[in-house]
Amino acid sequence: MGVTNMSMDMNGTNALDGAAAMPGRGPARVQAGAGYGAAAYARQAAKQYRSTNVTTASPATLVLMMYDGALRFIRQGVEAIAQRDFEGANSSIGRAQDIVAELGGALDMSQGEIAENLARLYEYMLHRLVEGNVRKDPAPLQEVAGLLQELREAWEQVARGEGATRAVIEA
Numbered sequence: 001m002g003v004t005n006m007s008m009d010m011n012g013t014n015a016l017d018g019a020a021a022m023p024g025r026g027p028a029r030v031q032a033g034a035g036y037g038a039a040a041y042a043r044q045a046a047k048q049y050r051s052t053n054v055t056t057a058s059p060a061t062l063v064l065m066m067y068d069g070a071l072r073f074i075r076q077g078v079e080a081i082a083q084r085d086f087e088g089a090n091s092s093i094g095r096a097q098d099i100v101a102e103l104g105g106a107l108d109m110s111q112g113e114i115a116e117n118l119a120r121l122y123e124y125m126l127h128r129l130v131e132g133n134v135r136k137d138p139a140p141l142q143e144v145a146g147l148l149q150e151l152r153e154a155w156e157q158v159a160r161g162e163g164a165t166r167a168v169i170e171a
Contacts, residue, residue: 060159063103067152070099074129074145078138086136093133093141100125100144121147 057065073096080089104122107115125144132140 058159060155063155064152064159066099066103067148067155070096070103071145071148071152073099074141074148077133078141078145081136081138081141089136090133093129096144097126097129097133100129100148121151 073092077089077092077096080086080092100122104119104126107119107122109115109119125147128140128144132138132144
């Protein structure tokens with residue numbers, strides 16, 4: 001599976017915007033119950049903009065977007081734990097887990113040692129996210145956030161020299 005397909009379903013929904021897929025509803029339609037007027041139009045326009053960004057982004061930019069999403073959801077999970085909102089924490093941390101799992105699943109394992117090391121690191125992150133979620137302990141979550149931030153910085157450098165991206169990720 002290539003990175004360009006990793007977060008999109010056939011309705012234009014992606015893991016970064018958090019919208020649930022609705023059969024027969026593409027990004028250009030206002031969903032039932034959304035209401036009419038400027039606010040509904042603005043929400044729909046923002047959703048379509050995010051969808052367009054994902055479908056036209058380079059592989060390295062998609063990876064950066066995934067890191068940003070995982071980091072955002074981890075921060076939300078830590079905040080929810082602090083507020084004793086355990087349902088919200090579970091939801092946010094679960095979304096971070098989904099993104100980390102997607103990052104691991106998008107690796108091209110035929111590329112050797114770097115892909116194998118990243119796969120092991122993503123597995124470790126998943127384990128720590130589960131641990132932090134079950135125990136409602138922010139320490140493992142913050143550890144994963146630090147690891148993701150380091151990887152994000154490395155991928156940002158890769159994005160500047162785009163050709164190197166294809167060594168690890170299928171285009």
